[in-house]
Amino acid sequence: MDEKFKLKILLYHGVTSVKSKGIENISKKHLDIQIFEKQMRYLNKYCSVLSIDEVVNLYSKKKKKTGEYFVVTFDDGFKNNFTNAFPILQKYKIPAIFYISTGMINSKNLFWVDQIECCINNSKKKKFTININKSNYTFNLNNINNKAKALFTIKKxxxxxxxxxxxxxxxxxxxxxxxxxxxSFSKNYEILNWSDIRKMNKSKLIKFGAHTINHEILSYLSPKEMKKQISLSIHKLSKELGEKVIHFSYPEGQKDHFDSSVIKHLKAKGIVCSPSAISGVNDNNDDLFRLKRIMVGFDNMPFPK
Ligand SMILES: [Zn+2]
Incomplete structure (x- = not known):
């Protein structure tokens, strides 16, 4: 039987047990902990799950691949990766890689998308006007739907x-x-610290990769700043873990958010694989720097069975 090769790389951000208020987590970036556990139980029972290093090995062999495989990945470095996701991954023996923005670790700062969400969600204002790129935009904040609309538009x-x-x-x-x-506005905004990361890294199931310093979109930066975001994040992660770092993922990760000069610099820094966030399933011919992923739960995207 010639079974077609399919590689489904799942992309998670957070796993939450927090009851969200207003428009907090409206995109479901943080998946409900019970749903996450159900998915990991399913993977453990019915699927072949590969570590990211096994994916690299598979693609470096020239021979034709067959079979269907899953990979579990997390982007950004939220605290709930340690408190909620890690125990479940261990319980079901699921390998996973966590791509983290090193400048956020140990800080009380929020990712810039979360800063936008936090401002809109918690403001007492009913309406406001903001100038973006020389155009004025007026948003109503008088109910949840309008707040969600404002968040969606400004983020976009x-x-x-x-x-x-x-x-x-x-x-x-x-x-x-x-x-x-x-x-303090929400537990979902909390970021990992280096002690959590080192504890997770002791597990044979867990790998870490870099995800820039502070989640800047690489293709929008000057060449100098792009190189700095890549080199310093890899260097910092490697120093904190006491080992070589060979994995990376692009912030935002859509088609316009990385390019060949970004990939060239990653390779020069020893990175062997950097998946995108472009949605899809990978086949025999994919490139380790352009792998597609599936954002489970995000905007209600289903688990790919
Ligand atoms: Zn990210």
Missing amino acids: ICKTLSKEKKDDVITSLKEKLKIEPNV
């Missing part, structure tokens, strides 16, 4: 802007909405 625009312009939008949002985002 920011993902097309340079770092400087995106930082200006966030500064202006904080001033206009009178919110200073911080982890």
Whole structure:
């Protein structure tokens, strides 16, 4: 029987047990802990799950691959990866890789997308106008639907802007909405610390990779800043773990968010694999720097059985 090769790389961010308020976690970036456990139980029972290093080995062999495989990956480095996901991965013996933004670790800072969510969700304002890239946008914040619309629109625009312009939008949002985002607004915003990471890294199931310093979109940076975000994050992770780092993933990871100069610099720094966040299943001919992933739960995307 000639079974077609299929590699399904699952992309998670967080696993949560927090009851969210308002528009917090409205995109389901943090998956409910019970749903996550159900998925890991299913993988353990019915599927072949590979570690990311096994994927690298598989693709470096020239021979034709067959069979269907799953890989579990996490991006960003949320605290709940340690408190909620790690015990479940161990319980079901599922290998996983965590790609982390090293500058966020040990800090009380929020990822920039979470800063936008936090401002809009917690502001007492009913309406506001903001200037983005020389255009004025007015948003109503009088109910959850309008807040969700404001969040969706501002996030979408920011993902097309340079770092400087995106930082200006966030500064202006904080001033206009009178919110200073911080982890006390929600447990979902909390980030891992190096001690959590070292504890997880002791497990044979777990690997770590870099995900830039502070989650900047690599293709929007100057060549100098792009190289810095790559080199320093790899260096910091390697120093903290006391081992060589050969894995990476691109922040945001859609088609426009990385390019051949990014890949060239990653290879020069010893990276052997960097998956994208482009949605899809991989086949025999895929490239280890352009692998597709499936964002389980995000915007209600189903688990791929
Ligand atoms: Zn990310």
